[in-house]
Amino acid sequence: MWTPEQIEAIPQRLLEWYKGNARPMPWHGNADPYHLLVAATMLQQTQVETVLPYLQRFLQRFPTISDLAQADEEEVLRYWAGLGYYTRARNLHRAAQQILRRHNGSVPCRADALSRLPGVGEYTAGAVVSIACGKPEPALDSNSYRILARLLAFEGDILLTSSRRLLGEACRQILPEHAPGEFNQALMDLGALVCTARAPRCLICPLAGECRAFQQGRQNELPVRPPRRATEKVHDVCVVIEHRHRWLMVKRMDGQLWRGLWEFPRVRVMEGETLEQAAQRAANMVGVQLDGWEPAATVRHGLMHYSVTLHALRTRLHEQPPPAGEAIRWVTAQEAKRLPLPSPMRRLLNKL
């Protein structure tokens, strides 16, 4: 896979480059395993620039494992709201509870023990043990996989588990024992700053001399990109039901997506259905019969391969309101903003 020259030169050049080009991160100089666990979990599907302000707020509120483990899930979700992929937050919360119970509140510095925690995969476990504990484990994010694929002129689809396993093994062969955390971060930073997805800056790259894709003039073709699923346009409707200056909000109990977050009753508009008919279906979920409505606001957002237009219709309730319960709350506008909300719902609230 690697030539002996690559095995020697890649870590050396990469670490040298990293000394002068590392992106500043809050854990530099003080890498606490718990902080790394939170950071790596947030970074699983979100970019660094987006994560940093959330990370700071989250760690201010939950500075230790035990603070996080003892918080209630709704509060954890509230501090996560806006980052998306909320399963990560629920798993992190459960992982903190398990660490408190099984590891006396100390994040274990072993990849195998970490990997048994909810939501902790190879990347997260590798980041914690290499950066916070100095152990030689790869921590490969999408940037790192891309660089490795280019260095090796790897022809496979890097999203496949089988490809990732091969590239992970390749990484182990060049991972320096004396600086595994710096090496892993250097790969991520090089991918973010130099070996970017669309226009790699090979002429200023410290690894250009060792890079097979560059030598073959294929840096823009590799790694191969599987065809993308076409975006589908859909419309959703939610009903803003008002009663005595309060709004009815419901907690999502279903599926993984947004479970535990709050929103106005919401449905997807079916083919041939009007917005009002869809709104009535949404109102039916809470046992309300619509008696007139007016358009209130519209927001657009992406969700997986969907481009969603969310229409909010406002209605005033004159009949007996449905009672509050575990999944139904009547809230003022201020209270609504303090609930954990999916980002499109938060944008909608700001418009109302």
Ligand code: SF4
């Ligand atoms: S030479 Fe180009 S393609 Fe190769 S690692 Fe550097 S930036 Fe990426």
